[in-house]
Amino acid sequence: MSAVVEVRGLVVRYSGATALDGVDLTVGEHEMVALIGPNGAGKTTLVRALSGLIRPAAGHVGVHGRLAQVPEGREVFAGLSVDDNLRLGGWRNGRGGRRTEPVYELMPELVALRRRAAGTLSGGQQQMVAIGRALMARPDVLVVDELSLGLAPKVVDVLVGHLRKLHRERGLAVLLIEQNARLALGLCHRGYVLEAGRVALHGDAGELARDPRVVAAYLGGHVATGETR
Secondary structure (H helix, E strand, C coil): CCEEEEEEEEEEEECCEEEEEEEEEEEECCCEEEEECCCCCCHHHHHHHHCCCCCCCEEEEEECCCEEEECCCCCCCCCCEHHHHHHHHCCECCECCCCCHHHHHHCHHHHHHCCCEHHHCCHHHHHHHHHHHHHCCCCCEEEEECCCCCCCHHHHHHHHHHHHHHHHHHCCEEEEEECCHHHHHHHCCEEEEEECCEEEEEEEHHHHHHCHHHHHHHCCCCCCCCCCC
16 A cells, blocks of 8 residues: 555654654545644644644655645634635636536535535534645545544544545545543544654554553553444
């Protein structure tokens, strides 16, 4: 399987403090990969390095194809309509022109909201807009930073369904950064556990979900059951 994301020996420092220390990570074509860990582990720093927003102190970051990001906290353009938010995601080389219909076909919940200001929507609806905006770039890999943040479980289930459909029908590779380890490991094929800027564990998602260290630290002492991939 060819890698669409390849990170080798990544080191990132902020004012002398090391945020990432020799991180290795890959995402293969058509693969869903989870990155879990506590607050302050360096997950968002890794996302920023992948997106080219920060310069590594050392190591290699390779993205082979188009990468689009769904940022933590959604970050929709609150005063613009849903439709305009989506169109901005497809803006390229100083011009737009990409059709929004594929996004509405994937997430029909947004059709009736397309003229509404994005800032007036619920958190779950805004997350759909953020995902749709990223998809307008026609990415080869979608990086989703905290899909479930601040959302009710039923809403998260709907969003997970959309990601699963994208993967199944379009073969889209996904890197899912999540504090909700049960969600991430249940959805993805492989996983990485990031702690204090280093990869503490990595491997098959199902095996990680049964690993006593992951169970104790992230799953409340209960082994995850039921595969959702």
